Amino acid sequence: xxxxxxxxxxxxxxTFRNVSGFCVFCLKCLREFLQGSFFNRAAFGILVMQIxxxxxxxxxxxxxxxxxxxxxxxxxxxxTVKSFGLVQYLGNIIMGVVVLEFSPLITVVLLxxxxxxxxxSEIAVMKVNREIxxxxxxxxxxxxxxxxxxxxxxxxxxxxxxxxxxxxxLFSGFIFSSIIFEMSAGIFSEMITKSISVFDIIIFYMKxxxxxxxxxxxxxxxxxxxxxxxxxxxxxxxxGMMGVFMSIVLVEVVSLVARFFLNSL
Amino acid sequence: xxxxxxxxxxxxxxxxxxxxxxxPDIPLLSNLNVYDNISLVPRYLxxxxxxxxxxxxxxxxxxxxxxxxxxxKTFQIDSETLFKVKLxxxxxxxxxxxxxxxxxxxxxxAADIKPVVKMLDTLELNEKKIIFFDFEWNKxxx
Numbered sequence: 212x213x214x215x216x217x218x219x220x221x222x223x224x225x226t227f228r229n230v231s232g233f234c235v236f237c238l239k240c241l242r243e244f245l246q247g248s249f250f251n252r253a254a255f256g257i258l259v260m261q262i263x264x265x266x267x268x269x270x271x272x273x274x275x276x277x278x279x280x281x282x283x284x285x286x287x288x289x290x291t292v293k294s295f296g297l298v299q300y301l302g303n304i305i306m307g308v309v310v311l312e313f314s315p316l317i318t319v320v321l322l323x324x325x326x327x328x329x330x331x332s333e334i335a336v337m338k339v340n341r342e343i344x345x346x347x348x349x350x351x352x353x354x355x356x357x358x359x360x361x362x363x364x365x366x367x368x369x370x371x372x373x374x375x376x377x378x379x380x381l382f383s384g385f386i387f388s389s390i391i392f393e394m395s396a397g398i399f400s401e402m403i404t405k406s407i408s409v410f411d412i413i414i415f416y417m418k419x420x421x422x423x424x425x426x427x428x429x430x431x432x433x434x435x436x437x438x439x440x441x442x443x444x445x446x447x448x449x450x451g452m453m454g455v456f457m458s459i460v461l462v463e464v465v466s467l468v469a470r471f472f473l474n475s476l
Numbered sequence: 477x478x479x480x481x482x483x484x485x486x487x488x489x490x491x492x493x494x495x496x497x498x499x500p501d502i503p504l505l506s507n508l509n510v511y512d513n514i515s516l517v518p519r520y521l522x523x524x525x526x527x528x529x530x531x532x533x534x535x536x537x538x539x540x541x542x543x544x545x546x547x548x549k550t551f552q553i554d555s556e557t558l559f560k561v562k563l564x565x566x567x568x569x570x571x572x573x574x575x576x577x578x579x580x581x582x583x584x585x586a587a588d589i590k591p592v593v594k595m596l597d598t599l600e601l602n603e604k605k606i607i608f609f610d611f612e613w614n615k616x617x618x
Binding site: 251252253254256333336337340341342344345346348349350351356 | 494495496497501502503504505506507516517519520521565569
């Protein structure tokens with residue numbers, strides 16, 4: 212019984228330390244962000260490189276994926292709408308489901324798979340090789356030089372790529388609507404503008420910012436707290452990626468609730 | 477951080493000076509090339525112009541005949557060049573004491589400090605204070 216209580220207490224303390232450590236880490240990143248530390252020229256160079264790696268290098272593949280995936284999804288939605296006779300709700304379905312929910316979700320999942328795992332392992336390897344200690348020994352703050360540029364680049368990348376995905380999906384929506392429903396461009400754009408509110412746009416961009424923040428800060432934190440052992444690197448990446456996917460689900464649920472609440476006002 | 481580095485740092489703090497470490501325990505950044513590793517310190521810590529930083533680094537590299545390594549990553553250079561790059565990085569820290577920790581380990585050499593002394597002479601570091609941290613217990617080698 213005593214062992215059980217000790218185990219339980221140990222786990223509770225461990226979890227509390229982990230959560231509080233994560234919160235302190237986030238607050239430090241936020242403080243440096245508000246102080247504009249990323250304008251330091253060494254850090255700014257890293258920021259530009261990270262945007263290049265995270266968004267620009269992915270662009271061709273992303274546009275292709277958006278066109279293929281978006282068209283398939285729009286096609287399925289249109290066929291379903293037609294067969295159930297829900298044409299009057301077409302605008303709401305396109306904006307509510309495909310653009311506002313689907314675009315950021317697909318973007319963030321793709322970036323998490325491609326870039327979050329890479330960032331997590333990069334920072335973990337740097338920690339194990341004592342490269343982060345090396346930076347600190349020269350008075351270079353790893354939060355300013357390593358972490359902040361990556362967080363900002365993820366936020367910018369998720370926002371830009373989600374918007375791009377939404378534009379491509381809307382364009383394929385227009386093409387499908389003209390084929391399936393013989394809808395003109397004027398009617399299609401009127402239908403879309405009628406079914407979107409300012410709250411929707413605010414939540415869309417808030418969501419992309421929060422997504423970008425979490426899919427960068429969680430792998431960075433997990434990489435940073437890796438022990439000085441190479442065997443700890445895969446454990447750190449595993450923990451980081453689990454955290455990333457849990458945060459994606461959490462943000463998605465919270466944003467849905469917020470949209471429902473704000474639109475019912 | 478090793479015990480020797482902690483002691484050196486403590487001594488420097490007492491003297492209110494910064495320490496530029498050249499140590500086997502303080503590596504270069506593996507995702508940066510030689511130039512970026514050396515220029516990182518002044519780029520992050522000072523407002524010195526980019527052209528002046530580049531000119532200083534190129535002069536250093538020329539003096540020690542390792543100019544061809546400027547764009548190489550750390551895994552592409554030998555232990556002697558690695559030592560020189562670590563030394564340059566430490567020297568780029570202005571108003572600091574440079575602590576060279578276990579040079580024999582870094583240079584893979586048994587007992588000859590002459591190449592290091594020659595290297596430092598070549599660089600003409602008149603006002604720079606350089607400490608060999610293992611001097612006390614490795615006196616016979618110096």
